[in-house]
Amino acid sequence: MELAREGFAVRARSALFDPAVRRSHRLLVLALMALVTMLVLVPVGFLFFGALWSEAPRVPGGHLTAGNLATIYATSTFVVPLLTTLAIGAWVGALSVVVGTLLAWLVTRTDLPRAGLWENLLVIPVYLSPLMLALAFTAMAAPRVGFINVVWQQLGGAGSLANVYSFAGIVFVLTVHYAPFAFLYLLGPMRAIGADVEEAATVLGSGSFETIRRILLPMLAPAIFATALMIFTLAAENFAVPTLLGRQSGIRTIPSEIYFWLVYEPVNPNLAASAGTMLLVVTLSGIFVYRRMTRVASRYVTVGGKPHSTRSVKLGWFRPLAPWTLALYLLATIGLPLAALLYGSFLRYISPRLSWSLLTLANYRQMLDADSLLAFRNSLVLGIGAATLTTLLGLIVTYTVHRTRVSGRGLLDYISAMPIAIPGMVLGVGMLWAYVNLPFGIWGTLWVLLIAYMGRFLVHAVRVTGNSLLQISAELDEAAQVLGAGMVRRLGGIIFPLVGRGMLSSWILLFIFVLNEVTATVLLYSSRSITLSVVVWNSLDMYGAMVAFAYSIIQTAITFVLVYFVFRLGGRVAW
Amino acid sequence: MDHVVIAGLRKSFDGHLAVDGIDLRVKAGEIVALLGPSGCGKTTTLRCIAGLEAPTSGTITIGGRTVYSSQQGIVEPPERRGIGLVFQSYALWPHLTVRENVAYGLRVKRLPRAEIDARVSRILATVGLEQLHARYPGTLSGGQQQRVALARSLVVEAAVLLFDEPLSNLDLKLREEMRHELRQLVKRLGLTAVFVTHDQTEAMVIADRIALMHNGRILQEGPPRAVYEYPTTRFAMAFLGDANFLAAVPAGEQEGRAVVALANGQHLHSASPLACGRPGQPLTLAIRPEKVEIAGQAPSGENVLAGSVTEAVFLGNLTLYVVDCAGLPLRVQSAQTDFRPDDRVWLRLPPEWLLALAEE
Numbered sequence: 062m063e064l065a066r067e068g069f070a071v072r073a074r075s076a077l078f079d080p081a082v083r084r085s086h087r088l089l090v091l092a093l094m095a096l097v098t099m100l101v102l103v104p105v106g107f108l109f110f111g112a113l114w115s116e117a118p119r120v121p122g123g124h125l126t127a128g129n130l131a132t133i134y135a136t137s138t139f140v141v142p143l144l145t146t147l148a149i150g151a152w153v154g155a156l157s158v159v160v161g162t163l164l165a166w167l168v169t170r171t172d173l174p175r176a177g178l179w180e181n182l183l184v185i186p187v188y189l190s191p192l193m194l195a196l197a198f199t200a201m202a203a204p205r206v207g208f209i210n211v212v213w214q215q216l217g218g219a220g221s222l223a224n225v226y227s228f229a230g231i232v233f234v235l236t237v238h239y240a241p242f243a244f245l246y247l248l249g250p251m252r253a254i255g256a257d258v259e260e261a262a263t264v265l266g267s268g269s270f271e272t273i274r275r276i277l278l279p280m281l282a283p284a285i286f287a288t289a290l291m292i293f294t295l296a297a298e299n300f301a302v303p304t305l306l307g308r309q310s311g312i313r314t315i316p317s318e319i320y321f322w323l324v325y326e327p328v329n330p331n332l333a334a335s336a337g338t339m340l341l342v343v344t345l346s347g348i349f350v351y352r353r354m355t356r357v358a359s360r361y362v363t364v365g366g367k368p369h370s371t372r373s374v375k376l377g378w379f380r381p382l383a384p385w386t387l388a389l390y391l392l393a394t395i396g397l398p399l400a401a402l403l404y405g406s407f408l409r410y411i412s413p414r415l416s417w418s419l420l421t422l423a424n425y426r427q428m429l430d431a432d433s434l435l436a437f438r439n440s441l442v443l444g445i446g447a448a449t450l451t452t453l454l455g456l457i458v459t460y461t462v463h464r465t466r467v468s469g470r471g472l473l474d475y476i477s478a479m480p481i482a483i484p485g486m487v488l489g490v491g492m493l494w495a496y497v498n499l500p501f502g503i504w505g506t507l508w509v510l511l512i513a514y515m516g517r518f519l520v521h522a523v524r525v526t527g528n529s530l531l532q533i534s535a536e537l538d539e540a541a542q543v544l545g546a547g548m549v550r551r552l553g554g555i556i557f558p559l560v561g562r563g564m565l566s567s568w569i570l571l572f573i574f575v576l577n578e579v580t581a582t583v584l585l586y587s588s589r590s591i592t593l594s595v596v597v598w599n600s601l602d603m604y605g606a607m608v609a610f611a612y613s614i615i616q617t618a619i620t621f622v623l624v625y626f627v628f629r630l631g632g633r634v635a636w
Numbered sequence: 637m638d639h640v641v642i643a644g645l646r647k648s649f650d651g652h653l654a655v656d657g658i659d660l661r662v663k664a665g666e667i668v669a670l671l672g673p674s675g676c677g678k679t680t681t682l683r684c685i686a687g688l689e690a691p692t693s694g695t696i697t698i699g700g701r702t703v704y705s706s707q708q709g710i711v712e713p714p715e716r717r718g719i720g721l722v723f724q725s726y727a728l729w730p731h732l733t734v735r736e737n738v739a740y741g742l743r744v745k746r747l748p749r750a751e752i753d754a755r756v757s758r759i760l761a762t763v764g765l766e767q768l769h770a771r772y773p774g775t776l777s778g779g780q781q782q783r784v785a786l787a788r789s790l791v792v793e794a795a796v797l798l799f800d801e802p803l804s805n806l807d808l809k810l811r812e813e814m815r816h817e818l819r820q821l822v823k824r825l826g827l828t829a830v831f832v833t834h835d836q837t838e839a840m841v842i843a844d845r846i847a848l849m850h851n852g853r854i855l856q857e858g859p860p861r862a863v864y865e866y867p868t869t870r871f872a873m874a875f876l877g878d879a880n881f882l883a884a885v886p887a888g889e890q891e892g893r894a895v896v897a898l899a900n901g902q903h904l905h906s907a908s909p910l911a912c913g914r915p916g917q918p919l920t921l922a923i924r925p926e927k928v929e930i931a932g933q934a935p936s937g938e939n940v941l942a943g944s945v946t947e948a949v950f951l952g953n954l955t956l957y958v959v960d961c962a963g964l965p966l967r968v969q970s971a972q973t974d975f976r977p978d979d980r981v982w983l984r985l986p987p988e989w990l991l992a993l994a995e996e
């Protein structure tokens with residue numbers, strides 16, 4: 062008996078000093094850190110290498126040089142693209158928060174009928190790719206041949222009523238895309254302010270408008286400003302919209318310059334990388350100030366109050382009109398453009414006449430060629446692969462960060478959130494520099510795209526799965542731990558099933574993002590790894606706009622189906 | 637044999653000491669209650685024992701095996717400590733049935749299927765849940781969920797069970813029933829248990845020994861009766877039951893017992909050694925209302941105070957009187973029911989129950 066006990070103690074001791082248990086946790090964090098670093102930091106490192114190297118990749122020789130950076134930062138050649146990029150960011154940021162604030166106010170603080178439904182509908186443009194929106198507005202408002210302008214001419218007008226190939230057009234399309242982001246961001250802070258604010262003000266005899274101007278807006282100012290900054294960085298780094306719409310009128314932005322340096326002869330990957338560093342500086346400063354602002358903002362929005370009774374503002378005579386106004390807004394920003402896109406996709410060529418007899422399926426037939434089918438297949442494979450791997454990785458990262466005590470988890474959280482500040486273009490250029498020289502023929506395969514997508518979207522997976530992980534009590538995990546279950550077993554048997562919904566939301570969201578990713582993809586694809594979004598992009602040059610419209614319609618249809626499932630799951634984009 | 641030994645346990649959260657040097661020994665087969673007000677560090681202590689919280693310093697030994705030692709750098713993860721833990725929230729897995737919840741710990745141990753089934757059925761019968769084995773936790777009442785949580789911890793036959801206020805989410809009636817049931821169950825299975833609660837009655841019913849906690853420390857430790865009858869601090873006196881506190885100063889000694897003077901000049905005897913104090917230093921004396929004797933005629937003997945009834949509250953089995961003794965209000969609990977307000981009465985404060993307390 063005594064002996065047995067002794068044996069037990071000895072075994073226990075050796076288990077104790079057998080560092081496998083603890084080491085396994087440490088190894089996990091190290092592995093995660095290495096993986097996340099490879100996905101996120103390696104491309105950024107290679108971006109700087111490319112900026113400082115004298116030759117293009119694969120060219121023998123070469124040495125370090127500051128020449129390329131000097132061209133970008135110290136000569137006047139790049140002043141115009143920089144200023145244009147900043148101006149686009151600033152305009153879109155400002156306009157988006159104006160629209161977003163107004164919409165969020167209507168939905169959260171007034172007696173708008175069916176506010177819940179509107180809340181969902183108003184978010185839809187978030188899920189549509191900027192490229193698709195740009196194409197839709199091309200169909201709608203291209204000079205002379207856009208839908209609006211055709212109608213205008215048929216009514217006897219001269220020239221063009223609207224021209225989307227302009228700075229204003231770029232800002233407009235990006236605002237349509239980003240205003241719902243502002244709306245989403247501001248819902249929370251708006252709701253957090255108690256209804257007593259308005260009630261108190263009303264009792265003192267101040268009207269609704271006065272209350273908004275004097276009380277609500279000042280309280281929300283930090284949140285609104287932070288949102289504007291976030292959108293500023295997103296719009297500034299946007300590649301597809303300014304490049305597509307600005308080309309004809311010679312509007313140059315940093316992302317479009319990078320693109321042209323990499324894709325059009327004579328290529329100059331070193332200048333592209335140098336310009337990438339400038340874009341990175343822009344977004345990093347935006348995010349830096351944003352972080353500071355949100356810290357201030359959170360101080361404001363914790364203003365208490367009754368959470369369920371905030372919708373106290375009476376719209377009065379405007380109440381029956383409000384839904385129509387919102388419907389009109391949605392019609393103008395997505396309904397009509399989508400209709401124009403759909404109509405255009407059935408035309409063989411752009412015509413100033415409107416007639417049924419012009420309709421054809423030829424553009425859709427184009428999709429049946431081998432290249433397009435390959436692109437479909439690749440997009441599907443990448444969507445499924447990247448969504449699955451990124452969601453799993455995201456959950457494991459989030460679990461490690463929130464539910465373990467392993468040291469280094471704070472750093473892991475930090476690195477995995479960094480892609481927020483890394484533009485797709487920068488990631489693409491960095492990946493190009495990092496992978497183009499690798500052996501085993503990795504370059505030009507789907508793997509490169511998969512790695513790029515994982516790096517670009519990991520942060521979304523971490524946030525979405527994190528939100529649902531935080532909703533389940535840590536004790537559910539601890540209960541299993543106390544019963545002797547190791548981490549793998551707990552993840553599989555307890556955590557995965559309980560955050561299943563969150564994982565599914567994250568999966569679908571990532572699938573949508575991957576399907577619509579064009580910025581990094583156009584820099585990294587090859588004829589073998591071509592994707593649907595690249596086909597849309599290229600078909601503009603190769604087959605003309607009408608085929609691009611048709612591809613875009615298909616892509617949008619798939620997106621809508623997936624968005625429907627996101628709504629069914631109650632999911633949301635999250636940051 | 638001491639089954640659980642905690643020595644010098646400290647835990648700080650961002651510089652704030654939630655547990656501030658705890659020493660505790662739990663013998664095999666003993667139930668010890670950690671009793672204290674909310675926020676005094678009970679849960680943190682328990683989570684440190686379980687391994688769910690990393691202590692700042694100290695040692696923890698379970699069954700002769702050191703599972704935590706800050707000096708030796710030993711930190712065993714919870715899954716290797718061989719303990720059972722019943723959470724205040726129950727922490728049942730909503731996606732598993734009652735049976736699957738209970739079987740989880742055995743599955744983890746990779747026991748044969750047949751044995752798992754047999755043991756789960758047996759424990760479900762023990763806690764009276766055999767009918768509900770296929771239900772999901774979300775469809776059960778609070779009391780039933782509590783039993784599932786209990787069964788889940790019991791079935792693995794861990795030598796040490798930790799309970800974190802397991803009854804606090806039940807309604808009063810059920811809570812009182814479960815106290816007895818729980819104690820009997822733990823005793824029948826011969827388990828060692830640490831039971832955390834903020835309810836002094838619960839602690840007294842369930843535990844063999846109470847460790848009273850305050851501000852992250854153990855103030856006093858002992859069998860329920862000893863802790864209740866002989867608290868050593870003002871806090872313990874007040875937390876464990878109703879009490880009269882009297883301010884006094886030492887006034888010598890008589891027949892080996894301390895004599896103290898109250899503010900109104902009255903002298904009293906106390907058997908408490910602390911009451912000797914240092915001359916001139918103020919003392920806190922205390923006596924529980926049920927220890928005060930009340931009479932309609934002046935009794936003979938020492939420590940008798942005359943006063944008049946100011947309040948009489950009928951409590952059913954007892955009556956609570958408030959008696960004013962020359963400006964000193966005293967609470968008295970007595971089986972006698974016949975005194976009315978303004979009646980003249982005499983109180984005797986037996987010296988053996990007149991306790992001198994440390995302020996903290």
Ligand SMILES: Nc1ncnc2c1ncn2[C@@H]1O[C@H](COP(=O)(O)OP(=O)(O)O)[C@@H](O)[C@H]1O
Pocket residue numbers: 649654672673674675676677678679680681
């Ligand atoms: N995870 C934590 N982080 C910071 N402070 C904590 C944490 N857990 C407990 N505390 C603090 O430690 C003290 C003791 O808490 P706890 O052990 O839960 O008390 P009890 O269970 O006795 O009510 C409290 O002041 C509480 O605020």
Ligand SMILES: [Mg+2]
Pocket residue numbers: 675678679680
């Ligand atoms: Mg507690």
